[in-house]
Amino acid sequence: MTDKPLNHRAEGPTTAPPLLLGPSLGTSYALWDKVAPELSVAHRVVRWDLPGHGGSAADLIGPGATVGDLAGLVLALADSLGIERFAYAGVSLGGAVGLHLAVHHPDRLSSLAVICSSAHFNGSRPWEERAALVRREGLAELAKSADSRWFTPGFTVPELVADHRDADPGAYAACCDALAAFDLRDRLSEITAPTLLVAGREDPATPPAHLREIADAVPGSSLTELAGASHLAPAERPEAVLAALRGHFGGHASRGMEVRRQVLGDTHVDRAQARQTPFTARFQDFISRYAWGEIWTDPTLTRRERSMITLTALVAHGHYDELAMHVRAARRNGLTPEEIGAVLLQTAVYCGVPAANSAFAAAQRVLAEEDGSQDSPA
Structure with missing residues (x-):
């Protein structure tokens, strides 16, 4: 020995x-x-x-x-x-x-x-x-x-x-x-x-x-x-x-999954997990680990602030399906409809009126579902 x-x-x-x-x-x-x-x-x-x-x-x-x-x-x-x-x-x-x-x-x-x-x-x-x-x-x-x-x-x-x-x-x-x-x-x-x-x-x-x-x-x-x-x-x-x-x-992944559920809701995350395949498993892990486990957990910015930044970025790139999801997330993070509207109005100046118009339409559909509002954007 x-x-x-x-x-x-x-x-x-x-x-x-x-x-x-x-x-x-x-x-x-x-x-x-x-x-x-x-x-x-x-x-x-x-x-x-x-x-x-x-x-x-x-x-x-x-x-x-x-x-x-x-x-x-x-x-x-x-x-x-x-x-x-x-x-x-x-x-x-x-x-x-x-x-x-x-x-x-x-x-x-x-x-x-x-x-x-x-x-x-x-x-x-x-x-x-x-x-x-x-x-x-x-x-x-x-x-x-x-x-x-x-x-x-x-x-x-x-x-x-x-x-x-x-x-x-x-x-x-x-x-x-x-x-x-x-x-x-x-x-x-x-x-x-x-x-x-x-x-x-x-x-x-x-x-x-x-x-x-x-x-x-x-x-x-x-x-x-x-x-x-x-x-x-x-x-x-x-x-x-x-x-x-x-x-x-x-580690980051488990904490990230917890935050992901808090921000996006169990229904959305459960649906994403149910659709997961061996081909997409690594990407889902990447999202939980980096986006939600590291960025969204960083205490430098509040979740309210991160929601406002995320809404702006999604409008800038025309990701309106993701925008709808993050309008719901913004409401969970405490933003009022008026604050969401102010963020989208800001995008009209820096991202363009057509982009903001599409963004208002997507956001309005979500807010109508959640708050019962029937008004529609221009």
């Missing part, structure tokens, strides 16, 4: 809330390549490698290792970085480490996300057999089936498959020993950290039923199932995983 800490990569401001990310068996911290940089906008993200994987030393664990041993290495890493309390997300074996931390070290965990993982891994025998196979023959043959175990048909991440092939066989087998011995089903009700479960609907290794079992047992937890995702969801569906983690761990 060595005192060297787990190999890791830290991203994001050192003053931001810490978030540790754990990998799946056979992968490195590259599993998080499409998620970690975005999470680091609002968190100090630390992703780590399992022993014998990526850059972590193989002799950090040995035969008969347990998930508790791996959790101890994660705590030692956190200690070495001066991190006392942290949020945690992990995939598969990394998720099992998170569950162990939540049960045995609740004082260290502020919140938890368990992704494509389980409170047990279908008994000890399959893992004992795999450990024996790897100790005897190495990882080359097992790595050939990685795609079918990890991804939906036709999808692959060559770098992760290479990580599987290049892992240290002894350390990999020790991780199999840990999975063989792991079963926390009778302790799940003790978990107090806010917990999110994320399942891949096409995951053959830890099917959604495994995540539902945890969700049913952990008080106050929530479950998200991802279509089109197999076992390594952060690599295959990074946008969906990112949105789920942002919503759970907080």
